[in-house]
Amino acid sequence: MQKVAEIAQKRAIQLLNQGVVNRVIGWKKGEFGYDETPAVFTTAAGIEDFRYDVFSAPNLSKYLIDESKKEGKILAFLKPCDTYSFNQLIKEHRVNRDNVYIIGIECGGMADINTIRNRGAAGVTDVADNGQTVIAHTLYGDVTFDKNEVLLEKCQACKGKKHVIFDELIVVNPQDDEPKNRFAGVEAIENMTPEERFAFWREQLSKCIRCNACRNVCPACSCLQCVFDNPRSGVASKASPDTFEEQLYHIIRAFHVAGRCTDCGECSRVCPQDIPLHLLNRKFIKDMNAFYGEYKAGEDSETRPPLVNFSKDDAEPSVISDKGGDK
Amino acid sequence: MLKIKKSNLDKLYAAISERQILYVPCNVAGKPNFAVWGEGADVDLVSLKTVKSAKEVFFPQCEDIASFRKEGKNISVKSEHKESGDFVVFGVRACDCKSFDILDSVFLADPVDTFYKTKREHGTVITLACSKPEETCFCSAFGIDNAEPEGDIATYFAGEYLYWSPKTEKGLNLTKTLNSLLQTATDKDNDALEKEQKKIKEITGRLPLYVLDLSYWEADDLLEKFNSEKWKALSESCIGCGACTFVCPTCQCYDVRDFDKGHGVQRYRCWDSCMYKDFTMMAHGTPRPTQMQRFRQRFMHKLVYHPSNHEGVFSCVGCGRCVEKCPMHINIVKVIKTFGGDDK
Numbered sequence: 277m278q279k280v281a282e283i284a285q286k287r288a289i290q291l292l293n294q295g296v297v298n299r300v301i302g303w304k305k306g307e308f309g310y311d312e313t314p315a316v317f318t319t320a321a322g323i324e325d326f327r328y329d330v331f332s333a334p335n336l337s338k339y340l341i342d343e344s345k346k347e348g349k350i351l352a353f354l355k356p357c358d359t360y361s362f363n364q365l366i367k368e369h370r371v372n373r374d375n376v377y378i379i380g381i382e383c384g385g386m387a388d389i390n391t392i393r394n395r396g397a398a399g400v401t402d403v404a405d406n407g408q409t410v411i412a413h414t415l416y417g418d419v420t421f422d423k424n425e426v427l428l429e430k431c432q433a434c435k436g437k438k439h440v441i442f443d444e445l446i447v448v449n450p451q452d453d454e455p456k457n458r459f460a461g462v463e464a465i466e467n468m469t470p471e472e473r474f475a476f477w478r479e480q481l482s483k484c485i486r487c488n489a490c491r492n493v494c495p496a497c498s499c500l501q502c503v504f505d506n507p508r509s510g511v512a513s514k515a516s517p518d519t520f521e522e523q524l525y526h527i528i529r530a531f532h533v534a535g536r537c538t539d540c541g542e543c544s545r546v547c548p549q550d551i552p553l554h555l556l557n558r559k560f561i562k563d564m565n566a567f568y569g570e571y572k573a574g575e576d577s578e579t580r581p582p583l584v585n586f587s588k589d590d591a592e593p594s595v596i597s598d599k600g601g602d603k
Numbered sequence: 604m605l606k607i608k609k610s611n612l613d614k615l616y617a618a619i620s621e622r623q624i625l626y627v628p629c630n631v632a633g634k635p636n637f638a639v640w641g642e643g644a645d646v647d648l649v650s651l652k653t654v655k656s657a658k659e660v661f662f663p664q665c666e667d668i669a670s671f672r673k674e675g676k677n678i679s680v681k682s683e684h685k686e687s688g689d690f691v692v693f694g695v696r697a698c699d700c701k702s703f704d705i706l707d708s709v710f711l712a713d714p715v716d717t718f719y720k721t722k723r724e725h726g727t728v729i730t731l732a733c734s735k736p737e738e739t740c741f742c743s744a745f746g747i748d749n750a751e752p753e754g755d756i757a758t759y760f761a762g763e764y765l766y767w768s769p770k771t772e773k774g775l776n777l778t779k780t781l782n783s784l785l786q787t788a789t790d791k792d793n794d795a796l797e798k799e800q801k802k803i804k805e806i807t808g809r810l811p812l813y814v815l816d817l818s819y820w821e822a823d824d825l826l827e828k829f830n831s832e833k834w835k836a837l838s839e840s841c842i843g844c845g846a847c848t849f850v851c852p853t854c855q856c857y858d859v860r861d862f863d864k865g866h867g868v869q870r871y872r873c874w875d876s877c878m879y880k881d882f883t884m885m886a887h888g889t890p891r892p893t894q895m896q897r898f899r900q901r902f903m904h905k906l907v908y909h910p911s912n913h914e915g916v917f918s919c920v921g922c923g924r925c926v927e928k929c930p931m932h933i934n935i936v937k938v939i940k941t942f943g944g945d946d947k
Contacts, residue, residue: 546930
């Protein structure tokens with residue numbers, strides 16, 4: 277990974293100096309080695325702070341909605357799953373493709389600091405990535421983890437290592453493109469009784485603090501004015517005295533992004549209460565695959581998505597009811 | 604100094620609960636937050652920080668203020684203000700306890716917030732020393748002692764025991780009702796406790812954010828700070844969510860909203876966030892149309908406006924929740940350092 281970061285850094289400086297781009301969006305070092313922040317670099321000297329390692333999880337695609345509308349071209353480093361988000365944003369006419377120079381950057385999976393903490397490493401002051409293992413340096417000594425054990429949920433369910441859109445690639449160690457099974461978690465919930473399922477979501481969603489981090493980070497949530505921010509909608513993006521409405525917020529959001537969600541997993545990554553929000557989105561993806569055939573939002577930037585397309589072979593309501601819905 | 608065996612804590616919770624409501628950090632779906640204790644609750648006094656701070660007990664995220672009901676041509680208005688019953692909040696860390704002083708300076712100043720006041724009057728705060736401070740902690744920057752927390756009763760874990768030290772009349776009164784469960788600590792116990800506190804201080808001294816230079820923020824040059832170019836780069840990756848605000852123990856802004864119940868209106872207040880687009884929205888629009896301005900508001904409030912209105916007291920207790928929870932890892936520490944610390 278360190279080699280990839282070095283190449284990326286050099287290439288960014290080159291492209292800036294050549295005038296191909298006038299800005300670079302990447303990740304910047306934080307306080308503890310695990311808290312990288314997305315940042316726009318405008319000078320070659322500034323790129324000194326550029327970081328790319330197992331904590332470069334934030335998906336940069338959504339920032340490009342605004343950044344691609346500014347003057348000049350911006351260099352964006354996109355991981356494989358981030359390229360799906362970018363493609364989807366092209367499809368929705370939300371980004372200006374011509375203003376973005378995309379370098380698809382190799383990704384070996386991103387680590388989750390919360391998992392590292394939950395597995396007993398308190399007081400993490402720095403983290404070293406040794407390829408197969410991740411060593412957390414803490415105030416109370418070093419703790420070593422198998423990297424696969426501490427991957428973010430979105431990386432455990434990796435869609436594959438292929439970049440679906442790019443101008444050039446930085447891939448030093450080509451990796452197995454075998455996508456992992458993304459739907460085990462959804463299946464576990466499908467196998468619950470309706471009562472168990474209801475109780476599961478009630479408990480999970482009861483933790484919600486309505487911070488809207490899931491919505492604000494979501495590349496599919498790109499409305500200029502969200503319905504929850506519209507004072508005339510009768511609902512708000514804040515806590516409500518009605519817990520039912522409160523909990524429905526997430527269901528409504530899942531409906532709104534159905535067919536457009538690329539499963540980038542940012543919603544679950546950013547949730548301060550660890551609500552497994554990706555499961556809602558993945559349920560829709562799984563059902564759409566079953567009803568309309570395999571479809572990956574963001575895999576390309578042209579084809580019509582199943583929910584806005586019509587074909588005579590479309591699933592009939594009876595098909596849905598066969599799956600357990602009411603007739 | 605009194606003590607109780609760790610293995611007897613369930614009895615202590617039950618005894619407190621017999622007389623009054625007990626709030627204590629409990630795990631629900633894997634996350635610790637203050638919750639009402641009941642038989643079988645998954646109490647978590649090991650996790651250093653609850654996701655939401657203890658302020659929620661006195662200033663709930665959502666609280667009814669009044670209800671309106673329309674019948675024919677008449678509208679009836681009912682106040683939802685209720686006097687609080689006595690309650691106990693146990694397991695409050697030193698930083699959260701200090702945050703109550705900051706909330707007091709706002710809510711108990713004229714005009715007094717009666718919803719908050721009644722809960723403060725009826726609540727007994729039992730603090731808990733931080734056996735294992737974490738890298739995100741910087742309470743020391745605000746003069747808070749995590750080994751010797753304030754509160755009505757201070758407690759400390761050491762060895763097999765929880766040590767118990769009443770500090771106020773409220774604390775003494777509660778302690779009296781629990782006499783049968785609490786034993787007097789011996790000299791040996793006091794030694795063990797002293798050793799534990801020494802250990803806490805040693806770790807605290809090694810915390811990466813132990814030294815945080817706040818001197819820049821003490822100077823009286825509001826406009827220079829306000830107009831600084833630095834806000835732009837600091838805020839550029841802020842996604843405008845309210846995570847920092849809602850986990851913060853000192854954030855105190857709320858919105859007053861009406862919930863349409865069909866046959867009437869429930870007027871309530873709920874936590875608001877200066878990070879939100881509609882924060883302090885007025886008829887003409889919002890006074891802070893860009894995220895940079897909203898971001899600046901949050902930190903100017905904590906580091907400039909609040910201290911200038913409250914004898915220099917910063918509206919931050921260094922709990923580090925925002926450091927932990929910001930999706931993009933932007934936080935008050937980076938703001939403090941960018942302006943007046945390392946990168947001065």
